[in-house]
Amino acid sequence: MNDKYLQLFILPYAGGSIASFRRLTDLIDKRIDVIPVEYPGRGIRAKEPLCESLSDLLGDAISYCKKRRIESIPYAVFGYSMGTLLGYEMLVRRELSGELKHFFVAAEVAPQTRALELRQEKNPSDEIVLQRAKELGGLNEKLLKNKRFADIYLKPMISDYKHFFEYRFKDDFKKIECNATFFYCEKDTAIYDVQKWEQLISGEFEYYEMGDDHFFINALYEEMASIINDKLTSYLKG
Template sequence: MGKIKLICLAYAGGSASVYIPWNKMISSKVDLVPIEYPGRGKRAKEPLCQSIDEIVDAVYQSVISELDVEDDYILYGHSMGSLVAYELAYKLIDNGYKKALHLIFSGGKAPQRRIKKKDDHKLPLELFEDFVLQYGGKYTDQIFANEELKKYFIPILRADIKIVEEYIYQKPPYLLEPNVSILIGEDDESTTWDDIKDWNYVTKGDCQYYYFKGGHFFIQELPDQVMKEINNIVDSIETVKSI
C-alpha cells in the first residue's frame, strides 16, 4: 500500500517552504507534498494570481503532477490555503480523482463566512503593513524591517489578500464527503466561532475542531503539536482502512 500524500497549501504571502520543517515530524506513512503558488519560491518568475479561480487552477496543475488518479491523499491548507484547499477538493473530484481521505482546514473562516467584500489589499503602504502585522507571524516584523524583502513580499501579500477579499461563495452542487478537521489558534482574533463553525456544513462526513494555544500563526508557534494532531488523523484513517 502506497503512502498517503499530504498536500499542503500555504497562507497569504507564504510559499511551499513553510512546510519543509514538517518533514522531520511527519508520520512514515505520509509523503509531504507542499505546493508552490505562482509568483514565489521556485515559481517566482511567474505572474501572481489575482483570483480564486486562477490560484486553484495553478495549484491543481501542480497537484496532478504529483498525484495519480488512484493515490490516497489528504488536503491541508492554512488561512488562505484553507480556502484554496476547499475549492481544490471539488476540482479534483470533478476531474476524475478520488475524493480526499480527509480534509484539514487550519486558521481560516469557512467559505460561507467569506461574504463581505473588503479592500484592505488596496491600503496605502503604511496602513497595509499595519493590517498585515496584526495577524502576527514568525518573520513578518523582519520582512517589513528589510527594504529588499518588503519590496519582494508586499506585492505577493496584496495579491493573495485580494484573492481572499474578493472571493464570492457559491453554493456547490453537492457536499464534500470526507471527514474534516478544523485547526484553530485560541488567541486568533481574525476568526470567531461563527466563522469556523460553518465548516461543519461543507461535508457529509464528521467535523472535529482542535484548538491550539497561539494566534493566527499557531502552526509556526507549535509545529510539533500541529504535526502530532495530523499524525493522529493519519493513524485514525489507517485504522479505519484496515477494518
C-alpha cells in the same frame, strides 16, 4: 515501486511558500507522500509571475496538485487561511481523482462566512494589507525595512491578500465527503464561525484550539504534525 500509502497536499496562506511549512512537513509520517503547493512568484517558482486573479491562483494550485496526484492511493488536503479556501474550492469541484480521506482546515472560518465579510470591505491598499498582516502576527518590523525581504516576501503576500477579496461563495454545492479536522485560534477565528464548515462537509469533525494568533503554526507545528499523523496513519494499510 511506490512506498507511499497516502498523499497529503498542503495549500499555504497568503504570501506563504513551501518553506513556510517545512518544519511541519518534516515531521509527517514517512509513509505519507507530502506535497506542499508552491504558488507562482515565490520559493522554487520565484522567477514566475504572480497570478493576476484568485481564479488564476486556484487554477494553478489545481494544476500543481493534479500533476502530482497518484490515483492508486487515497489523499488528504491541508489548507491554511487563504489556502483553506483554495482547498475547499478544489475539493467541492471534485478536481482531484481518487479517494479523499481527510480535509485539514487551519486558521479559517467557513467560506460562506468569509465571503460575506469580504463583500462588506473595499479592496485594500498595500498599506492596509501590511497593517493587517502586522495585526495577525505575520510580519517582523525589522524585516519590513529590508528591501530584499520586501521583494521576496511582501509582493506575493500583498498580491495574494488582494486576490482574497475576489472570493465569492456559491451555495449550489454538493457536500464534500470526508472527515475533517479544524485548527483554530479563538482570538483569530471564533469557534462559532469555524463550526459552520459542518454545513459543507459530510463526515466526522474534530476541533483543536491552538495558540494566541493567526500564525499559530509557527509555534505549534510539532503539535499540529502529531495530530495530522494521528489522523492520517489511521487510514494507512500495512
